Amino acid sequence: MSRRSEDVRGGLRLEGLVKRFDDVTAVAGVDLELPPGKLISFLGPSGCGKTTMLRMIAGLEHPTEGQIFLDDDDITDRPAYRRDIGMVFQSLALFPHLNVAGNIGYGLRIRGAEKDRIASRVEELLELVSLEGLGDRRIQQLSGGQRQRVATARALALEPRLFLLDEPLSALDANLREQLQVELRLLQQQLGISTIIVTHDQREAMTMSDLVVVMNAGRIEQVGPPLEVYRRPGSPFVAGFIGRTNLLVGEGAGDGSIAVAGHPFDVAGGADASGEVTVSVRPEAAQLVADSMPERNALPGTVVFVRDLGELFECFVDCGVGEHVIVAGSPRDWVPVQQGAEVAVLFPTEACVVVTS
Amino acid sequence: MSVREKPSGRTLGVLAFPVGMLVVFFLIPFGIMVATSFYHRVPGAFYTPAFEFANWQRLFQPVFLERALFSIGICLLAGFVCIVVAFPFTYFLTRMRGRPHVILLVVVLSALSLSEVIVAFSWYILLGRASGISNILVWLGIMNESAAYQPSFAAVLLGLCYIAFPYCILTLYPQLTRLDPEITEAAQTLGASPWRTFWTVVVPIARPILVAGFLLVFVFTLGSYLIADFLGRPEHWTLSVFIANQASANANVPFAATMAIFLTLLSLIVVALVGLIESRTRRLI
Numbered sequence: 001m002s003r004r005s006e007d008v009r010g011g012l013r014l015e016g017l018v019k020r021f022d023d024v025t026a027v028a029g030v031d032l033e034l035p036p037g038k039l040i041s042f043l044g045p046s047g048c049g050k051t052t053m054l055r056m057i058a059g060l061e062h063p064t065e066g067q068i069f070l071d072d073d074d075i076t077d078r079p080a081y082r083r084d085i086g087m088v089f090q091s092l093a094l095f096p097h098l099n100v101a102g103n104i105g106y107g108l109r110i111r112g113a114e115k116d117r118i119a120s121r122v123e124e125l126l127e128l129v130s131l132e133g134l135g136d137r138r139i140q141q142l143s144g145g146q147r148q149r150v151a152t153a154r155a156l157a158l159e160p161r162l163f164l165l166d167e168p169l170s171a172l173d174a175n176l177r178e179q180l181q182v183e184l185r186l187l188q189q190q191l192g193i194s195t196i197i198v199t200h201d202q203r204e205a206m207t208m209s210d211l212v213v214v215m216n217a218g219r220i221e222q223v224g225p226p227l228e229v230y231r232r233p234g235s236p237f238v239a240g241f242i243g244r245t246n247l248l249v250g251e252g253a254g255d256g257s258i259a260v261a262g263h264p265f266d267v268a269g270g271a272d273a274s275g276e277v278t279v280s281v282r283p284e285a286a287q288l289v290a291d292s293m294p295e296r297n298a299l300p301g302t303v304v305f306v307r308d309l310g311e312l313f314e315c316f317v318d319c320g321v322g323e324h325v326i327v328a329g330s331p332r333d334w335v336p337v338q339q340g341a342e343v344a345v346l347f348p349t350e351a352c353v354v355v356t357s
Numbered sequence: 358m359s360v361r362e363k364p365s366g367r368t369l370g371v372l373a374f375p376v377g378m379l380v381v382f383f384l385i386p387f388g389i390m391v392a393t394s395f396y397h398r399v400p401g402a403f404y405t406p407a408f409e410f411a412n413w414q415r416l417f418q419p420v421f422l423e424r425a426l427f428s429i430g431i432c433l434l435a436g437f438v439c440i441v442v443a444f445p446f447t448y449f450l451t452r453m454r455g456r457p458h459v460i461l462l463v464v465v466l467s468a469l470s471l472s473e474v475i476v477a478f479s480w481y482i483l484l485g486r487a488s489g490i491s492n493i494l495v496w497l498g499i500m501n502e503s504a505a506y507q508p509s510f511a512a513v514l515l516g517l518c519y520i521a522f523p524y525c526i527l528t529l530y531p532q533l534t535r536l537d538p539e540i541t542e543a544a545q546t547l548g549a550s551p552w553r554t555f556w557t558v559v560v561p562i563a564r565p566i567l568v569a570g571f572l573l574v575f576v577f578t579l580g581s582y583l584i585a586d587f588l589g590r591p592e593h594w595t596l597s598v599f600i601a602n603q604a605s606a607n608a609n610v611p612f613a614a615t616m617a618i619f620l621t622l623l624s625l626i627v628v629a630l631v632g633l634i635e636s637r638t639r640r641l642i
């Protein structure tokens with residue numbers, strides 16, 4: 001499939017973006033360049049500034065400092081209604097006084113499009129979001145999932161350069177949310193539209209994104225493809241926020257290995273530094289060893305709690321290194337241990353990722 | 358499958374209270390008034406129970422019909438003015454945050470504590486020649502000599518709007534507070550300027566409550582008689598002033614009752630008409 005160069009649009013560049021509300025700094029200096037045609041998620045805990053960033057990109061908040069470029073146009077001072085941006089809001093913000101077709105066609109009506117043109121475009125969009133024949137429905141008659149689709153169709157009606165979604169699925173129940181995540185992602189790939197989605201749900205970000213921007217306290221912690229961010233977290237915060245993790249703090253020996261509570265560890269890529277080093281190990285990468293103590297990369301401990309969730313089991317082990325170490329695995333890897341048993345936990349070298357040095 | 362339950366003794370008990378209130382405080386007094394409107398007036402005395410149509414025949418004199426139309430006209434106008442002023446006022450009030458919001462709301466609500474007598478008398482003084490606001494304009498050098506702005510039609514309209522304004526705001530406030538700010542933002546991301554957003558989104562969504570507020574002011578001001586009495590000439594008097602005069606000054610309670618019933622019926626018709634127009638035009642949008 002060939003695509004003309006003008007189709008790939010919606011490249012975004014943020015330079016030194018700062019937003020302060022009175023004495024609260026929501027966004028504390030962000031530089032970011034986002035490629036066009038991709039789905040990018042802003043991921044972070046509530047209050048990390050991700051929604052404020054999105055609202056500045058949409059033109060609903062004006063940055064205190066910094067500039068926003070869309071396809072190399074400086075849009076920092078352009079009001080929202082001249083930005084060529086489609087947005088789905090957290091509350092969906094559908095117009096209660098208009099029916100489904102009226103909502104989807106609102107932007108075209110504002111632009112002064114002809115009635116026939118609006119009607120045919122609305123039909124097209126209804127089909128795109130699988131709501132054929134529901135144009136006459138009132139918003140109050142729709143289910144949560146249908147409303148979400150109307151909001152999506154409305155935001156896409158004007159073929160915007162940039163498609164923004166602010167926690168668009170947070171009001172839906174878990175099953176529907178997962179289904180719509182896949183649908184939205186497929187829709188985005190089909191249209192090739194540059195999309196930014198704000199979410200606090202790491203599964204949502206992993207499911208949908210080409211690129212994850214992890215934010216914390218108004219700053220960007222890490223930018224990268226979802227799996228890379230998961231496997232090679234750049235900071236203890238990222239390691240803890242994207243999935244669960246075991247953080248082990250050790251002393252760098254200077255020869256590439258570290259010592260955790262006196263036990264020697266080899267880590268992925270080696271740790272050249274001396275001094276304090278934090279290592280992240282995912283629970284599913286850690287292993288229980290019931291009857292022996294490996295010489296390297298292992299900690300002895302006491303099993304505090306075991307739970308079997310059917311599809312996976314989890315074991316909480318007190319290794320005397322701060323929080324309990326979590327070991328998770330599929331039932332195939334199940335090592336029968338009892339609460340209170342003395343065990344060793346093995347952290348394979350390739351799973352030990354240094355997050356600080 | 359739905360089973361319609363027969364009203365149990367309990368539900369009847371719950372219903373008894375509102376029904377009882379309605380009977381005691383509305384149906385019985387209104388019934389007495391309807392009966393009184395057919396009583397015979399004894400000039401120089403009071404009235405005696407009778408069944409005659411004299412009061413109703415008197416009502417259909419041009420002067421009373423003309424007063425009735427005038428009353429409806431000026432009260433509709435007051436409703437219109439109140440909505441035009443109160444809607445943007447309340448809308449921006451609900452978009453404000455923090456201290457200014459609370460202070461403004463308290464000021465508006467404190468206006469409710471002013472009785473109609475105080476409002477009418479205050480405006481009587483403020484619009485008068487001796488110590489009215491025109492003196493300030495003279496002092497500022499804008500005017501040569503102080504002037505009286507009452508009695509006049511505008512003074513009556515101003516007074517009516519003034520007493521109804523806080524009620525109008527109180528009617529609009531809860532609904533406009535609930536208007537999700539993201540809805541107006543959504544309109545803007547779809548290309549609507551703030552001005553177009555106001556007209557294509559805020560006004561249509563607020564329409565039912567605007568009509569309700571308008572009708573409230575209409576009915577509320579229709580019952581006011583002190584304002585028109587204080588601030589207007591006889592040609593600015595509403596039917597309520599005549600009712601009060603007949604009842605208290607002329608001691609003609611039967612005719613006052615007749616006019617009161619007539620006014621009630623007229624206002625019911627107007628309310629029904631406005632409601633009908635509202636639902637018709639809503640379907641057209």
